[in-house]
Amino acid sequence: MTLSSMPSFVPDTIATEAKPIVSEAQMQDAVRTLLLGMGEDPDREGLRDTPKRVVKSLKFLSSGYQMSLDELLNGAVFSENLDEMVLVRDIDLFSSCEHHILPILGKAHVAYIPNGKVIGLSKIARICEMYARRLQVQERLTAQIADALQGLLKPQGVAVVVEATHMCMVMRGVQKPGSWTSTSAMRGAFAGDARTRQEFFNLVAHSAAIR
Numbered sequence: 001m002t003l004s005s006m007p008s009f010v011p012d013t014i015a016t017e018a019k020p021i022v023s024e025a026q027m028q029d030a031v032r033t034l035l036l037g038m039g040e041d042p043d044r045e046g047l048r049d050t051p052k053r054v055v056k057s058l059k060f061l062s063s064g065y066q067m068s069l070d071e072l073l074n075g076a077v078f079s080e081n082l083d084e085m086v087l088v089r090d091i092d093l094f095s096s097c098e099h100h101i102l103p104i105l106g107k108a109h110v111a112y113i114p115n116g117k118v119i120g121l122s123k124i125a126r127i128c129e130m131y132a133r134r135l136q137v138q139e140r141l142t143a144q145i146a147d148a149l150q151g152l153l154k155p156q157g158v159a160v161v162v163e164a165t166h167m168c169m170v171m172r173g174v175q176k177p178g179s180w181t182s183t184s185a186m187r188g189a190f191a192g193d194a195r196t197r198q199e200f201f202n203l204v205a206h207s208a209a210i211r
């Protein structure tokens with residue numbers, strides 16, 4: 001099964017009712033335990049506020065679970081009788097891999113062909129951010145961005161390419177700095193029409209040529 005034909009296999013939001021309530025203090029205690037496990041002294045001056053900082057940081061990096069498409073969209077979908085491709089490329093992405101909670105750093109290129117509706121350009125980047133600020137695998141992040149746009153705009157098609165490097169493959173584990181992973185999700189015309197897909201890839205490649 002190709003990525004483009006893969007169904008979206010993870011719910012858009014995580015069911016809140018099933019989630020245990022974990023207090024900020026419990027989270028900080030857990031970080032303190034991790035520091036002890038790392039052979040550190042959590043009471044030394046430099047680390048005294050670290051549990052608090054780490055919890056704050058983790059909450060930010062997972063804040064995408066608290067966001068909704070409706071909220072971030074803020075009504076910025078406009079009726080337009082256009083059918084030319086819109087591409088926003090080189091959207092910086094900072095996500096966290098769900099296996100190691102280490103950074104995934106990269107860029108997204110997102111295109112769609114309208115079908116009576118266009119979306120505020122910044123909202124495309126905001127959609128990328130919402131899904132990036134969750135624990136992710138790159139393939140799912142890519143598919144979620146595509147499916148969100150497909151659902152919101154019912155466009156003629158959506159294409160998303162994500163190029164990223166995974167710190168879990170760079171700083172640890174297999175230790176391969178310089179390795180980049182490309183994932184794509186094609187919907188509608190981009191999945192069904194090779195020429196449309198090619199036009200998208202040409203535009204994305206052009207972006208690489210001018211950087």
Ligand SMILES: Nc1nc2c(ncn2[C@@H]2O[C@H](COP(=O)(O)OP(=O)(O)OP(=O)(O)O)[C@@H](O)[C@H]2O)c(=O)[nH]1
Nearest residue numbers: 097098099100136137138139166168169172173174
């Ligand atoms: N498909 C996919 N795999 C990922 C992603 N991020 C991390 N991984 C992989 O998830 C796998 C987890 O493998 P495990 O063997 O369970 O974990 P590990 O012992 O830490 O593996 P190593 O990274 O090989 O040391 C690794 O191969 C990672 O490279 C991602 O976004 N997509």
Ligand SMILES: [Zn+2]
Nearest residue numbers: 097099100168
């Ligand atoms: Zn990882």
